[in-house]
Amino acid sequence: MDKAGLLELYRQMQLIRVFEDKSAEMYGKAKIGGFLHLDSGQEAVCVGAVSALNADDDLVTNYRDHGYALARGLSSRAVMAELFGRKDGTTGGRGGSMHIADVSKRFWGGYAIVGAHLPLAAGLAYAAQYQKTGRITLCMMGDGSTNIGTFHATLNWAQLWKLPIIFLVVNNMYSMGTPLSVHSSLTDIYKKAAGYGMEAMQVDGNDVMAMREAVCDIASRVRAGNGPFLLEAITYRYSGHSAVDKNTPRPASEVAEWKTRDPIVRFTENVLFKHNHATPEDLAKIDKAVEAEVEDSVQFSDASPLPDRSTLYDYIYRTPVANMQIDGSLIKPPTLLKK
């Protein structure tokens, strides 16, 4: 990878870090409501994986989706505006934090019911296989989702039909607040794939280069028609499950220990500086641009209008229905046909 590429990986990770810090701050100011699941600490997984995909590959994630959206190139303005519930958000304020999407970039969205997006992702992979588009699907999930029925149903099915899909399990050691050893009979999650005859491996999710290499290799195997693959990325989130969490189940020493393996620091020291790809001045310049971008996203979102009430019924149905009268704000009951 050339210098520009490496600096781009750095920029994306830094953008995610700063964006997530800012969104937590905005949550504290009540600009953002409901749930807010942050990717802080997991930036290398987002950036490493997404950078290894083709631009027209299909990407599906769970509700911890901001980092994947930013890595996929969605604008920080649109993502922040979505968190603010504004008209210029990625789904016009309808989806919120857990449902960021941009179909023009084949980012099919964040999904909020644990494990429920796995069959959807397999369906996208089936469509690609049937229509011979050459696309593959990357489906990200957390360690907690590997215990639910849809995980097992989808793995079995994907292997059975040799679907072009990568299941990326982001193992951050906790299912919400429940430790891995309490929620999963197998703590090496990648071994679960063996139950379906599926190839799988584990990777250091805090090493962006290892992450990227793994997904590049796997993507070419999957694209060549060798069937699905499960990749387990070992990482750690710095915040609680959602922004409102006090982070209580996790000892401070554990968080501190993981911070010594910070993905951005590691990449900076072990790759950028060590091999003279960048100077501290190069990075300071990027940091400054990232700070400005995130600040701009907040100002943009503050200025973006609230979604109009008259749009409430838009897109419930894509094919119009006879005898259903829609006036923009109200579906009226059918009125009497007077002679």
Next chain:
Amino acid sequence: MAEITYAQAIAQALREEMKRDPNVVMWGEDIVNYNKGGSPYGVYRGLPQEFPDRIFDTPIAEEGIIGIAIGAAMGGMRPIAEIMTVNFTLVAWDQIVNHAAKQAHMFNGQMKVPMVIRTPNGFGRTGSTHSQNFDAWFASIPGLKVVVPSSPADAKGLLKSAIRDDDPVVYLEHLALYHRVKGVVPDGEHLTPIGVADYKRRGKDLTIVTWGRMAVESLKAADTLAKEGIELEIVDLRTLRPMDLSLALESVRKTHRVIVVEEGWRVGGLGGEIAASMQEQAFNDLDAPIARVAGLDVPMPYAENLERATLPFAEDVVMACKAMMANKY
């Protein structure tokens, strides 16, 4: 104009639409290899052999059958997900309610889910977990379209419309109708619009609002009552969501009496919703309270006499109509 069964009508629609559009595929449990293929009920014999690359047996995993169809629909296909009986849709309820129904709206029109969920209601001494009717549940979900054909012509026309529709359509069939109901189906391209009710019989004395198997039972009741001088007008809603009550309201202006007839449970059923909507709009036209004939509010028992007692049939419709004409409501 050929006379064919309800099952043959479904098979015709499937064959014609699969020939017309290569993106139409179908999968479900035991629809290819089991018995002679063509669904466990022999609805479309020969079709899996005709389209071997487009009709598939699946694992028993309803959340996959529905969920993978949703994803395939997002990706540009027009999948038909077959669920062996409506009872098994419960396993996939999250996929249906949280995903199929919501994708278009929640993602602000960025995607669409053009898929059909085909599944039969039914009974036949199959007991508590295999003899249920969930019409009202599906019909309560914004984002779904729900159709329930009662005749071969509607079975064909609604299925063809459902396959071409860009929204998720729940297409509810009925085991009791597959091979027992015959009817004339127009030749050539026959499409029945979604969201349009139909008169299945014209009459002046009493309006029956119904759908699916109960439209067939109501027609039998009408024959019985005609001999006694009572003429039923039967409005078949055909689509339960979005619901077209225009014919029902037109009819009540004439008959001034309405009974809603449904197979599912009375409490939380659609009868209550339909009665409420109709009295809001036609209160002054009513000469009697709007009555309901519905399934009894009990889990389905196995014993034949008890099973029959919980379900509405033509004789229940006859009794209710006679009571209403005698001002006993």
